[in-house]
Amino acid sequence: MSADPIVQLKQLLFFIHSLEENEWDELAAIWQPFTAKRKTILTHAGETEKYLYFVTDGVQRVFYHDEYDREATIAFSYPPSFTGVADSFLMQTASRCFVETLTPSSFLRTTYAQLDELMHEYHNIEHLIRLATNTAFAGVLERMIEIQCYSAEEKFRTLLKRSPHILNLIPHKYIANYMGVDATNFSKLLAKVRI
Numbered sequence: 572m573s574a575d576p577i578v579q580l581k582q583l584l585f586f587i588h589s590l591e592e593n594e595w596d597e598l599a600a601i602w603q604p605f606t607a608k609r610k611t612i613l614t615h616a617g618e619t620e621k622y623l624y625f626v627t628d629g630v631q632r633v634f635y636h637d638e639y640d641r642e643a644t645i646a647f648s649y650p651p652s653f654t655g656v657a658d659s660f661l662m663q664t665a666s667r668c669f670v671e672t673l674t675p676s677s678f679l680r681t682t683y684a685q686l687d688e689l690m691h692e693y694h695n696i697e698h699l700i701r702l703a704t705n706t707a708f709a710g711v712l713e714r715m716i717e718i719q720c721y722s723a724e725e726k727f728r729t730l731l732k733r734s735p736h737i738l739n740l741i742p743h744k745y746i747a748n749y750m751g752v753d754a755t756n757f758s759k760l761l762a763k764v765r766i
Contacts, residue, residue: 577602580651582651601681606676607672609673610671613654613672614670616668617665624655624680626651630740630741631649724764728764730750743757
């Protein structure tokens with residue numbers, strides 16, 4: 572992919588659904604660069620997600636933290652992908668999750684109001700967002716099947732198949748948490764599963 576963030580964004584979006592040049596120009600104009608240091612909370616639970624982020628550099632995680640001090644890593648993001656709390660952003664409701672940078676990170680970001688205005692104005696942009704949302708929803712359903720039905724080893728193999736580079740990107744404690752296994756069992760998986 573190109574190093575130019577807006578070109579990266581265009582390539583990813585056009586892979587999902589092509590836009591007319593004037594539609595792309597309007598959509599491209601609403602994205603602004605943004606950077607964050609390592610361990611920055613971009614979104615707090617209880618807040619409404621203000622931004623949709625397109626990741627151009629760095630690694631982030633979406634996680635849930637409850638009143639009993641339990642934490643569950645829900646998702647990871649890294650280039651070229653989107654991050655943020657999708658349901659909070661799309662429905663403009665309070666987030667139940669946090670978004671945190673695990674490394675220094677760079678993004679393009681846009682607001683709900685800007686995106687919503689373009690979706691109302693351009694059917695093709697609305698169609699693009701719907702297709703992207705459908706893809707994300709399908710991924711959530713696949714993840715639910717993994718959580719409910721797969722053994723720890725099956726979860727690990729599936730994760731490595733989907734994201735073979737993840738072990739080099741993300742601290743193992745967060746991968747273990749994402750898989751729902753403790754650190755000892757994760758170490759056993761690392762030793763057992765051929766990578």
